[in-house]
Amino acid sequence: MAQDSAILDEVVQNDYKYGFTTDIEQDLLPKGLSEDVVRFISEKKQEPEWMLAWRLKAYQQWLKMKEPAWPNVTYPKIDFQEIIYWASPKKKESLNSLDEVDPELLATFAKLGIPLEEQKFLTGVAVDVVLDSVSIKTTFQDKLAELGIIFCPMSEAIREHPELVKQYIGSVVPTNDNFYSALNSAVFSDGSFVYIPKGVRCPIELSTYFRINARNTGQFERTLIVADEGSYVSYLEGCTAPQRDENQLHAAVVELVAHTDAEIKYSTVQNWYPGDKEGKGGIFNFVTKRGICQGDRSKISWTQVETGSAITWKYPSVILKGDHSIGEFYSVAVTNHLQQADTGTKMMHIGKNTRSRIVSKGISAGNSQNSYRGLVKVLKVAEGARNFSQCDSLLIGDACGAHTFPYLEVANKTATVEHEATTSKIGEDILFYCNQRGIDTESAVALIVNGYAREVLNQLPMEFAVEAQKLLAISLEGSVG
């Protein structure tokens, strides 16, 4: 233990000596997870005692849990002692303007196409940037504060708004919900916290860009969004990552709470490094996202465009507790080369006359495997529940796989549950037809895929829909011909 501490001190005090893509000074913990590591993270973030206790409890739960084996994905066993659980940019003085931000960092953002400039303000988007583990800058906080809206890094929320965090964190995704949620709860680095007060309609789209930067560093974001009675918020999450050779673990937890008459719209455009054509490298993405429609007539809507990651394991879900509450899940999941995705949703109907809608569009190309896994559960008390599910699969080429695992558990006779599924293929005939109209094969695939995914893309805010369209085309480049 004493030796461990010595290593810790050395690493923390010295500039990191090893190769990074971005030359920003960082400090890191050595590889591995222990109670000391959890304590170190909590201390680094100047957390109160209750937060540390919460983390330690999660850590103890995690120790007793096993990785889930049921997803339809295969990957080499992860050695959780080979992962670094803490890395943060070295410069920690708080910044007031962009001029104070490390120019190296700004250049990286520019490369990623993430404009942090004030132009964002003109387009009505506030940006909370997470580079590795510590939030660098939060914009427009003041403006939002006027409306009583809290939009800040999770670590700040723990210090500044402990009563809210204490009340809601782990209330939707308990620490021991699953292996990865327990891991996240023990070591989460940062993330976003949003609170919309009663009756307030958030005037701008809230947006966070995540980026995995440091080598061998798992990222464990923690996001919590609470919409109080009659409020509305639209939150956008977009991810990109530069090329990497080693597998990187990502295990985020997102919790949404919608009170009476509140609405939360959560949109994700995910484009992490998927690995190369041989399947080397790429991000392992094990995410737990869940929302609860706590109050009557509340609504939660998940929209996701998933094109990246070597492995995706993700089921954004809604617990429909309030009467007349609504849950929605719109998804486009693209897999190419050797990518594997096992993604879908869970809709838990508890309240009376609750409604859910699932639209899942899987696109498989190359040698990839794409699975939809969904559960619609209607409890005995859920009078008049209704669900509609549409699960479509589009195949490009004949070496890929599309799988559908729909589960329906209906315990109330008044429920109406509909499930539709289609499988189609972009065949030679369609491509030739497009070619004959002067459209080359790449453009034809883009046109067809965007048409196929339109119903989901339409759910995204305008500027993100355009971005997502481009992303779909880029992800499928070289998948035919």
Added chain:
Amino acid sequence: MTPILQITDLTAGIEDREILKGVSLTVNPGEVHAIMGPNGSGKSTLASVLAGREEYAITGGTVVFRGNDLLELSPEDRARQGMFLAFQYPVEIPGVSTANFLKTSVNELRKFRGQEPLAPAVFLALMRERMKLVEMDQSFLSRSLNEGFSGGEKKRNEIFQMAMLEPILAVLDETDSGLDIDALRIVAGGVNALRTPTTATIIITHYQRLLDYIIPDVVHVLWDGRIVRSGGKELALELEKRGYDWIKQEAAEVA
């Protein structure tokens, strides 16, 4: 006058089977050619080979289109240079509206010619105008391409696309098949309206009846992979009256 299309001794087949066994054909600007023949004579193969469908292997001969070696060009480059095929079986593309498909297509062709994309309003006005040629309702523009269209509507949509793309050479592959008499009249009306002195049309058909509405300059009979007889529009009438058997017999005697 430089021909738009000059086919010389073209032989082509699929897998090991030779289907075209030496086709020669010259199409000049302003002309309408009809290619007739019984089932299996190679008519649709000829259309597919001209458009560049990959399954067919070209084993001999040349095809010159507007002075260039057509066989060297990709299907999309053939289209961009003004070759249009009205498909016998147009495909359905779910989720892609007719308007969006055509916008992509027209702008690809414009890009090839070094022109700017058409402004949305101009494009919409153009579509509305050209739809009238084939009496298509505007509601088709927002519907997915050919999805749920009747046979006749799909064929009209082909001619509408032709009107939008303004090809130099249009090849109509059995556009008349499956059409009732009203649809036939509408489709033919559209094709006639698009005739110009600088462009040409090849009509591939089984029956003579389309030629009542689109008067061809030359009629060819394709039999067993060769053009065995060419003549004026009266040849089509003769075929209608006498069938194909006498042609087959004549061809057999020549061989």
